[in-house]
Amino acid sequence: KEAYYRQIFEKLDVDKDGRVDVRELKEAYTNMGLLQVPGQAEKFVSASDSNKDGELDVAEFVRYLHEHEMKLKLMFKRLDSDKDGRLTSNEIEEALRSVGFDVSKEEAKQITRRIDKDGTSTIDINEWVEHHLLHPSADLKDIVSYWKHATVHATKSNNLGIASGFKQMLHEGGAKSLWRGNGINVIKIAPETAVKFYAYEQMKRLIGAQSQGEIGAAEKFLAGSSAGVISQTTIYPMEVIKTRLALRRTGQYSGIFDCAYKLLVNEGPKAFFKGYVPNCIGIIPYAGIDLCIYEVSM
Numbered sequence: 001k002e003a004y005y006r007q008i009f010e011k012l013d014v015d016k017d018g019r020v021d022v023r024e025l026k027e028a029y030t031n032m033g034l035l036q037v038p039g040q041a042e043k044f045v046s047a048s049d050s051n052k053d054g055e056l057d058v059a060e061f062v063r064y065l066h067e068h069e070m071k072l073k074l075m076f077k078r079l080d081s082d083k084d085g086r087l088t089s090n091e092i093e094e095a096l097r098s099v100g101f102d103v104s105k106e107e108a109k110q111i112t113r114r115i116d117k118d119g120t121s122t123i124d125i126n127e128w129v130e131h132h133l134l135h136p137s138a139d140l141k142d143i144v145s146y147w148k149h150a151t152v153h154a155t156k157s158n159n160l161g162i163a164s165g166f167k168q169m170l171h172e173g174g175a176k177s178l179w180r181g182n183g184i185n186v187i188k189i190a191p192e193t194a195v196k197f198y199a200y201e202q203m204k205r206l207i208g209a210q211s212q213g214e215i216g217a218a219e220k221f222l223a224g225s226s227a228g229v230i231s232q233t234t235i236y237p238m239e240v241i242k243t244r245l246a247l248r249r250t251g252q253y254s255g256i257f258d259c260a261y262k263l264l265v266n267e268g269p270k271a272f273f274k275g276y277v278p279n280c281i282g283i284i285p286y287a288g289i290d291l292c293i294y295e296v297s298m
Contacts, residue, residue, distance in 0.1 A: 001069075005062045008134070012061075019055040021045065029134070037135070037146055044136045068136070069129055075140065076128045085266075086122040088112070092147075099141045111147045117247055120274060124266065126252075181246030184256050188238040196231035200291050203227055220295050221288040228287020229280050236279070237272035 012020045012028040020028075025041040048056055048064030056064075079087055079095050093108035115123045115131045137143040169177045203223035208215050215223075232239070241259050253259040263271045 001066065002062055005065045006058060008065070009056075009058050009061045019057055020061065021055045040135060044134065047136045065133060069133065072129050072132050072137070073125060075137075075143070076125050079140075086120070086124050087128065088122050092123075095140065096144055096147070099144050101144055118244055119247065126266075130252075180248065181242045181244075184238055184242045184245065187256075188235045188242065192231050192235045195234045196227050196287070196291075199230040200224055200227035217292060217296070220292045224291030224295075225284040225288035227291060228283040231287075232280060232283050233276075236276055239279070240272050240274060 009020065011031075012025060014024045014027050014031075022041045022045050025044060029041065045054070045056060048060055050060050050063070076087070077083075079091055081091055081094065089105065089109040089112040092112050093103060093105060096103045096108065109121075112121065112123060115127055117127050117130070118124075132143060132146070135143075135146055137146060173180070200223055203226045204215060204220070207219045207223055237260075241256060241263070244259055244263065245253060245256070248259070253262065
């Protein structure tokens, strides 16, 4: 953890003098694409500046983040009413109402989506900590105020374009962030394609044997759709890992195996098949049309 904290400090230390002040913190927030609430940088420095010299050195920064993370984890456990290790939009809504904020279900879902990084529509403890780590949240009311500000900010910044999105990626993770998840994407192509075409030929033979004649476009579409589902089922765990690697924050996973291990330990074997059903629903028409047209054009 200390190494991760030090990496964050290096990003915040804009002039590389080993110290971070309010001005640098504000500039770094902007460069990293992080949301700023008015007074956030001043409050962060004040809370973590143990010798009160108006600047943070790396030791002060690491010490504060360690203590802050522990508090955030305790707060997460209090909000996790069903104790399943994940916060839903309903639990976020309950948290908001408990401190006097009246919100709609859609606003609660919007906050959840903003914190959720892996596309599960829930928040795990790591996502919770990452989102609030550089916000000096003293209590739940402070965090809720931050959420409300984030909701307004998100509404105003939904028109993210190609150029601004590209710039934000470079600021957050450098040039390497443009190829996140590509390693396992390349690895999965060979087995996925091989299984798809093998299954397609087998399904054509099976359908042809039953129809006792030349199969038409409808039968080829059925064979292609079936082959698509079979191939996706075979490689789907790699698809999940690819998505997690592509959506990860810088430093979250060291590689493919580290990602797979953390998924297994933190979320269990079922994590490798999250989103499987909608994925298959989408692949049925795609693979059916793709292989049917491929067959006709040959």
